[in-house]
Amino acid sequence: MxxxxxxxxxxxxxxxxxxxxxxxxxxxxxxxxxxxxxxVFAGYLKEKDGDEVVMxxxxxxxxxxxASSLSQLAMEGVKRFGECKFPCEVDEVRLLGAIxxxxxTELARKNISEVPVWEQ
Numbered sequence: 699m700x701x702x703x704x705x706x707x708x709x710x711x712x713x714x715x716x717x718x719x720x721x722x723x724x725x726x727x728x729x730x731x732x733x734x735x736x737x738v739f740a741g742y743l744k745e746k747d748g749d750e751v752v753m754x755x756x757x758x759x760x761x762x763x764x765a766s767s768l769s770q771l772a773m774e775g776v777k778r779f780g781e782c783k784f785p786c787e788v789d790e791v792r793l794l795g796a797i798x799x800x801x802x803t804e805l806a807r808k809n810i811s812e813v814p815v816w817e818q
Contacts, residue, residue: 728807730759730772734795738768740810743799744790751796757784757810772800775809783816 726742731751733739741756762784764777776782802810 726754728802728804729753730768730798730800730802731793731796732768732798732800733793734797736793736795739791739793740784740802740807741787741791746796746799749794749796751793751799752790753793754790755787756789756791757787757813759784759810760816768798768800771810772802772806774803775806776813779813782813784810784813785817786815 726744728741729743731739731741731743731753734749738759739753739756740759741753743751744754745752759771760783761781762771762776763781764779765771765774
């Protein structure tokens with residue numbers, strides 16, 4: 699059974715065994731959000747109000763390799779883990795100016811979470 703732990707709570711993922719099943723945890727979907735000014739983020743969408751979103755268990759996607767677009771990244775994840783620059787996960791972030799929200803597959807969620815933390 700596929701499970702995800704967020705802030706100590708265990709959630710069971712919906713869907714069949716398909717690699718393109720989407721990742722939902724209770725009422726929260728794992729998504730990629732592109733903002734007007736702050737960049738691109740991957741995590742669970744907790745709230746949305748106009749172009750303001752709140753996400754939990756979030757990683758900033760500063761640079762990726764092995765996906766030609768955010769759409770491909772949301773479906774398949776990345777292909778070259780060592781070339782990606784995804785900093786550490788943060789518990790929660792409020793983003794202003796969300797201009798694109800893309801629902802991720804379970805495959806992409808697992809893939810994004812396995813990219814090593816980039817730090818300087």
